[in-house]
Amino acid sequence: MYTLKKSLGQHFLVDENICRKIVQALQQHPFQRLLEVGPGxxxxxKYLLGLPGIDFKCVELDEEKVNWLKQQYPALQTKIIHHDFLTVDQPFSDPFTLVGNFPYNISSQILFRVLEWKGSVEVVIGMFQKEVAQRVVAREGNKVYGILSVLVQAFFDVEYLFEVHENAFNPPPKVKSAVIRLTPRQAIPEMSSERRFFVLVKTAFNQRRKTLRNAVKSLYTPEALKDPIFDKRAEQLTVNDFARLTFTMK
Known part of the structure; x- marks a missing residue:
């Protein structure tokens, strides 16, 4: 068999029903190319390999798991990429779908990686720690609405699909999990530049208890800061509000 490495946040999915539910969710959007992150x-x-007519690849950092997977599933010999997902090159030149029981210790970084690849990613079906999943789908006014919520929702429609009990994993994590789906938005909010948008959102939420005027004053002229929207706090602004505010930044 194989060993489980705490350092890599390894909690392997063992519940066959949950595996089938994830595959079912995947098949609701047609795709030709599929990347699995962290097959473990x-x-x-084993379910993904059985999907007909799909160009399948997976990325796994742990060398022991790579060797074990190749032994168990000979079809993976040419399909498994032994690399860190956070630094791997984009695996397909054409659009692809992404799926995974994502390691919880790097789940936010995985989402930022998805944002880097957003021009090529058709759909993401991902298992996250429940709290992270809730942050991603949270709307303005919610106490967990934050940087991840705004940046992901600017470019993707997000759906909270279902929750997963700790006992679905080996070893059981100390937290509950949830599966979410990201689908590229048909209409991305107009913004002066993505770089400005990212800077504004991160700056606003880094001091989320302050009014927006105090949190982001370094990014605007005193004249621009007279806009009443700056009386609000970051979590009160919609994604569209943040996008609109990029046009008056210094």
């Missing part, structure tokens, strides 16, 4: 013990991988 192959619970989900």
């Amino acid at each position: 013990g192959g619970a989900l991988t």
